[in-house]
Amino acid sequence: MALRDLPAADLAASLEEEAPAATRERHGWKWLLCAPALAVLVFAASGPLLIVLVYSFLTPGSFGGVRWEFSTEAWFRVFFARDIFDPEDVRPNAAHLAIFWRSVTLALQTTLICAVLGFPTAWFIATRPAHSRGLWLFLITIPFWTNLLIRTFAIQEVIRNQGLINTVLLRLGVIDAPIQMMYTDFAILIGMAYVFLPLMVLPLYAAMDKLDIRLLEAGYDLYASRWRVLRHIVLPLVKPGFIAGSILVFIPSIGAYVTPRVLGGGRNMMLGNLIELQFGQGRNWPLGAALAMTMLVLVVAALVFYIRTVGREEAGRRDG
Helix, strand or coil, rough: CCHHHHHHHHHHHHHHHHHHHHHHHHHHHHHHHHHHHHHHHHHHHHHHHEEEHHCCEEEEEECCHHHHHHHHCCHHHEEEEECCCCCCCCCHHHHHHHHHHHHHHHHHHHHHHHHHHHHHHHHHHHCCCCCHHHHHHHHHHHHHCCHHHHHHHHHHHCCCCCHHHHHHHHHHHCCCCCCCCCHHHHHHHHHHHHHHHHHHHHHHHHHCCCCCCCHHHHHCCCCCHHHHHHHHHHHHHHHHHHHHHHHHHHHHHCEEEEEEEEHHHCCCCCCCHHHHHHHCCCCHHHHHHHHHHHHHHHHHHHHHHHHHHHHHHHHHHHHH
């Protein structure tokens, strides 16, 4: 008997019996399609991380490498230091804590600058005619075509003592001597904001592109000011774009290596530089591995914050 000939009750029961089997079949195909990506994640990402985790619990070798002797000294030295002449004298590792603080602070400041500059940029692109938006997005992505090191050297040419900014200010008579911007936290901040700004613009544009302009018109019809429309309509609707862009900027910023190395001159170190130092000149691989895992914890904490925030936003929209 065909399904169309069954009574309504029997038809509903038949469909309920067939639905779980169809659902299981669809899920099976999804897992099969995800298998190559999962294999890459396990062997190309999780495998090296597991090696780094194991190294963090070993003893450093005499000339680099590790000795296969279990030790928690590397994790201890991430946050604490022993006196050279009195090993029992334990104190907080001021150098590491300062680098941690600088890394988190500069990453947050970079994220804030990118958000402040990225919002009007994304709004400008989203409000252009549809046929010209592709061109503006193309211009935003052009910096990604250039090597990160070359982009960093370009910033160096702008802010160095004989660079563009100091040269213009000297010729205008605003200053009498070049302003020292290189090899400072300011230089690192400017460099990272320039490098990671597109990562903020693109998610914001994606959120603004879905914005219903009629909501803005309704706000104006209800005599709301531009500020109130921005605060109560635009910002809440593009908040997911802000969160996604902030994560995309914060994560690479906190582990940046090239920009702090070139613009900071090796004196204003960040976490990435400290990790490289332990695997290089320091020849303390377990400490470098422990520092790398600590940075991973910070990144995971940022991702958990993002997931929970987005989850609450979606739950609020469903309940509303």
